[in-house]
Amino acid sequence: MKDVFRILIAPLVWFASFSAVYGLHGLMCGHEMSGVVFGLPLERAYLVAAYVCAIAVQMVLLVALYSSRIASPSPFVRFVSHATGWVGLIATIWSLVPVVFTTYCG
Amino acid sequence: MLAGAGLIFGLVMVLLLLAFRPRADTGDAGNVRVWVIGLGLAFPMVVLAALLAYGLVIGERLLPLASDDVVRVGAQGQLSTWSFTYADVPNRRTQDVLHIPAARPVDVSITTADVIHSFWVPRLAGKLDAIPGRTNILRIEADFPGTYHGVSAEFSGTGYDHFSFTVIAHDAEDWDAFLDEDIE
């Protein structure tokens, strides 16, 4: 069961963060906001912060999956969990990249 | 897009055909590098990244951005008919015919009185749905005066096949006449 968990965790977290950022965007568009942080409009700042957090979490997961303490004893499960770990990271970077430059709430 | 797709398809088919020529068995290691990492991972990622960027940029351009000379009209779908209203002539309502000026951006506010419909004038823009309780705004623009065919593009039960409308794009002169209620 632990091995199943090692394999599934990164993409599961991707799905959670993907839904969370999508939800955050929807919520913010439903409620008028104003303000500027670091030269960015508040909405954009929140979205980018969430994006960075999601990537950071994936990186932590990936490091953990490679660390000898947490990685599986089975070489095969290690291989697959590393692969899905990379899938989680790349999917996070790729699928949420619109927060950086696409128009929000339009 | 079609040419690119054709090229990729051709490549895959050629690789498939080449598999049938006689040759010696090669080990797994080099094959994984070529097939899985090279062709399976790297190749699609490069192509798709380019495609995605292109799609997002085009999408940005289609947004109804604020502009001075935008004309606002309303379109309400109702089983088997569309009725149109005009922000510039509040009391005007046309049935199944939408009048717009040519060469000016037009924002259509799309609503429905009953089930879900979809407003689609293929030559002017993509389609956008009319959802109960919501207003969706579609930017359209006709480059030249003329008559454009529009259809309702969301299945709405019997009578769906005949559910269409017409968009008439007027030149500046005719548009003024329309606003003055000279054109029926």
Place this chain on the structure above:
Amino acid sequence: MNALERHRKLTTIWASEKGFKGWFSTVNHTDLGRMFLVTAFFFFIIGGLLAMLIRVQLATPHSAFAGPEIYNQIFTMHGTIMMFLFAIPTFEGLAIYLLPKILGTRDLAFPRLTAYGYWCYAFGGSMMLIAMVFGIAPNGGWFMYPPLSSAIYSPGINTDFWLIGITFVEISAVAAAVEITVSILKYRAPGMSLDKMPIFAWYALITALMILTGFPPLILGSVLLEVERAFGFPFFQADLGGDSLLWQHLFWLFGHPEVYIIFLPAAGVISTILPVMCRTTLLGYGWIVAAALALAFLSFGLWVHHMFTTGIPHMGLAFFSAASTLVAVPTGVQIFAWIGTMWKGRPELRLPMLHLLGFFFTFVIGGLTGVMVAVVPFDWQAHDTAFITAHLHYVLFGGFVFPIFAGIYYWLPHVTGRRRFFRLGELAFALVFIGFHVTFLAMHWVGLLGQRRRIPTYAPEDGWTAINLISSVGSFVLAIGIGMILIDVILHVLTASRGRRNPWGAGTLEWAMPTPPLAYNFASLPHITSRDPLVDQPDLAVQLARGEGYLGTPRNTWRETLTVDIASGKPDMHVIYPSNTRLPILMSAVTGVFFVSLLLKFYWTVPVAVIGVTILVWRWVWGLGRGADLAPLPIGHGITLPNAGMTARSPGWWGSIFLLTANATFFGSLLFGFAFLWTVAPGWPPPVWFDPSMTELGAGLSGAIIGPIAMRLAKSVNSKGRSSITGATMSLFGAILVAVASAAMMWRTPSPVDHAYGATLFVLGGYGLFHAVLAMLMTSFLIARIVRGFTSAVRRAEFSIIGLWVDYTSVIGVLILLAAHLPGVLQ
């Protein structure tokens, strides 16, 4: 004992009843797998005939062949049948038939559940057919968008048939998914660690997990829409706080993963057959497993691409457009790994290989048009035109039907033990291939010219006449081809031409047995040391028949097998299966009474059916108990294993874990719906909020705390050999408190017909009440067990299983009560 004696003894233990009576009482996976496949292909023929009717209708402009009313039923049923009654059951049937054989064991984890699933499918499918025969079939499109499918715009019974019939059929999908997941994780030959598992099992495992998480949103949507239609709860009515978009989210949250639920098993077939056809091994096994996993996950992040035209904000579309392009990468990995496999080996153009080439040609085109429609601006034009119809047929026919045809020809000798005698198959393939491409290439074209989907007629001046005629002619060529495949298969089954064992020279375990397969699969179970056992040990079949493997000596009249540790494949439990019984068919018939009563609004029979199912389930589970402890049993080769009933993690525990996974997804979707309505739907806030009550909240919460604690106490007391009756009774009391609090919440909720808020709270309360009553029944069951002396420090499996359900009830109970009371408390 020699091989023949062993065979005779095992056959008396494992055989189904003779003749057609055996169909109703069999719990054998080979029988049920075949029944699933035959039924699924029956529905494939029906769905195909409907497709022919569609093409006849569209062949000419202003066609008067079928009126719009009938035409709408035809295309709705075509989509519904192909998706729910053909594609998914075909996967289930194939997996049920094949998995125990390919994994080197004797049956699936829960044989009676397999049978129950089959009968739910058969009865639910029949309901849909009956609706069609009477001309009252669903007519709102297979996607059933409200408000078109609501009581106002579709007052007839047609839509109810869809919502209730499909939900009935989905029971079988969820049952099969639980079964397949547990079987693959636990029911394997000793030594078969995860990396030695045949690739088909990986694909089946991933598909089953996707069914467990993909189907619940649709089941929820169907339940809500049916409740709206029957009782007027406005979940999807914008003017009363509902939102029709909620349906679309729930539907596509299921609907997109569904595409991959259909494709992945076919990919598993390809990965299994292709290396055999090329006399080599699969290239990049680990990569393919990872790619299939990635595909499964990414497919849950694409659902909104079916909703690109609903006016979702631009950035929301961009997320889903990005995810939709990304999903092509793991698909690419698989395609190129397969082509690499072909390069590595020496491909031979045998009949299954022809269908695999058909797959490559068709699916690659479908994938490329799929990437096109992932680009939002293109989709805004192509959406809801014939282009999309053509695209999805390239994906589904290319990605599912061609590989399944390859699989049929590959495994047919296994099912029948015969050789193909007539050579119709090659010609049939040519017709299918040509017919398919003529039909659907034309459809791409006419779609780009602007022909919408689902229109019954068009005018000559549209300029689509010639293309539609070409498409229709192509579809008839395709139909003739499929008819020839059918004839080919029937001739194969009827002609007596004995084939040799393992005709393809494959390496997987299903060929290490006589064909047609025996009721018990293997006379003894193999020890696995590689991914292709038959390559390393070509005479494995003979060794197993001689009883040289595990469990080679039949014991009592037990249907025995063993389970293994998930990762390492070390044997860990001994299992005794139930034998032939009519309980599953009876229970699905009573389940059917429940659904038909709802359909006909015959509400007084609903409680009768519910009580009937409860009694049957009680009997079902009660029969698994043992009056005395069972000592660990020898399984051969000097290994002894505890019986599953004497462990904390029995198969029932694993089954509960995955059933609860599906259940939690259902509950999660319900909470998502609540949050969605609250934040996105027009018509909020509601006119009245729920009036919070500290008494009810307190009672519910304390029940939710008492239940699990008492259950743990019972478990620990029992493990010390003392009577656990106090703990079990306290746990029952906790469940009663949760039930009372949930019932009070339903009673006091603001009128559920006036606003979606009250409606959602009512359903949430109902969900809590249902689980609390379930927990009450389960703890009562445990008390009965304890009183009757069916538990002991050794016989402890039921404590863990019931403990899981009690825990789950507490978690959802707390969440539900907080969702209702908290907003009021905070204000």
